[in-house]
Amino acid sequence: MTFLDVAVEAARRAGDLIREKAYQTKQVKQKTSASDLVTEVDQRSEEIIRDIILRHFPDHAILGEEGVAAGDKTVEEVWEESRQHEYVWIVDPIDGTSNFVHGFPFFCVSIALAKNGELITGVIYEPMRDELFTAEKGKGAYLNGQPIRVSGEETLAESLMATGFSYGQRRVQQQLRTLMRTAPRFRSLRNGGAAALHLAYIAAGRLTGYWELGLNPWDLAAGVLLVKEAGGEVTDTWGRPFDLTVRNTLATNGKVHREMVELLRESQADVT
Ligand code: IPD
Numbered sequence: 001m002t003f004l005d006v007a008v009e010a011a012r013r014a015g016d017l018i019r020e021k022a023y024q025t026k027q028v029k030q031k032t033s034a035s036d037l038v039t040e041v042d043q044r045s046e047e048i049i050r051d052i053i054l055r056h057f058p059d060h061a062i063l064g065e066e067g068v069a070a071g072d073k074t075v076e077e078v079w080e081e082s083r084q085h086e087y088v089w090i091v092d093p094i095d096g097t098s099n100f101v102h103g104f105p106f107f108c109v110s111i112a113l114a115k116n117g118e119l120i121t122g123v124i125y126e127p128m129r130d131e132l133f134t135a136e137k138g139k140g141a142y143l144n145g146q147p148i149r150v151s152g153e154e155t156l157a158e159s160l161m162a163t164g165f166s167y168g169q170r171r172v173q174q175q176l177r178t179l180m181r182t183a184p185r186f187r188s189l190r191n192g193g194a195a196a197l198h199l200a201y202i203a204a205g206r207l208t209g210y211w212e213l214g215l216n217p218w219d220l221a222a223g224v225l226l227v228k229e230a231g232g233e234v235t236d237t238w239g240r241p242f243d244l245t246v247r248n249t250l251a252t253n254g255k256v257h258r259e260m261v262e263l264l265r266e267s268q269a270d271v272t
Pocket of ligand 1: 065094096097098113165166167192193194196211214215217219
């Protein structure tokens with residue numbers, strides 16, 4: 001089985017569980033705040049994905065959202081440790097956990113593989129619509145097996161943009177400042193509440209772009225590869241190159257990227 005086959009199998013198996021539980025009552029625990037949640041389904045989903053990956057590739061490292069949350073290490077420490085392995089899988093067992101908790105059907109499984117720090121495989125699976133987004137480095141991006149491309153908008157004035165609010169008051173306030181400056185310039189703005197799906201939707205041409213402050217590698221990894229393979233651009237919110245340590249992220253169809261970077265520059269003087 002190829003890396004992609006294994007990622008797809010893991011995403012579909014986890015997705016089956018998530019779909020089954022989507023409208024049932026969940027056991028919800030708070031992590032860092034009332035907005036940062038985990039359910040037993042997130043944990044079970046991560047176990048399913050881990051088991052499938054390790055059955056095929058026992059010596060690969062796995063950086064998973066709930067594994068990090070459950071331990072006493074920071075994401076930076078875990079990422080540093082996993083970089084000692086040639087292959088690192090980066091897993092979000094449910095991206096959009098708050099949506100999942102409320103039965104708002106916009107959440108997904110996100111699985112990526114990095115080789116020596118470079119993304120080579122990305123899979124995002126949205127169980128409620130049975131949509132499987134896949135990408136391999138240099139081989140394009142696909143939705144349910146059909147090639148996808150980013151959208152053609154050339155200006156922000158004709159763009160459908162998305163954003164999100166990371167946990168923590170400081171981030172929310174910073175993000176509100178960027179919104180005051182940017183939102184009036186777009187055709188319209190969305191917050192679906194699942195970073196990975198926003199990125200998959202850019203790859204599929206359904207959104208023009210998306211930015212958020214304070215993201216984690218598991219929110220981003222698979223979606224970043226999808227956007228790039230579909231012809232889009234991903235940088236930090238200052239326009240600097242993306243790598244997996246970047247938290248403040250901007251992804252677009254490429255055509256509106258410079259205009260958006262310029263606009264963000266004026267509103268994020270205090271963003272780190
Ligand atoms: C969150 C979602 C949300 C975004 C947060 C993420 P999680 O991921 O992607 O849309 O605004 O920054 O942490 O916790 O649901 O996996």
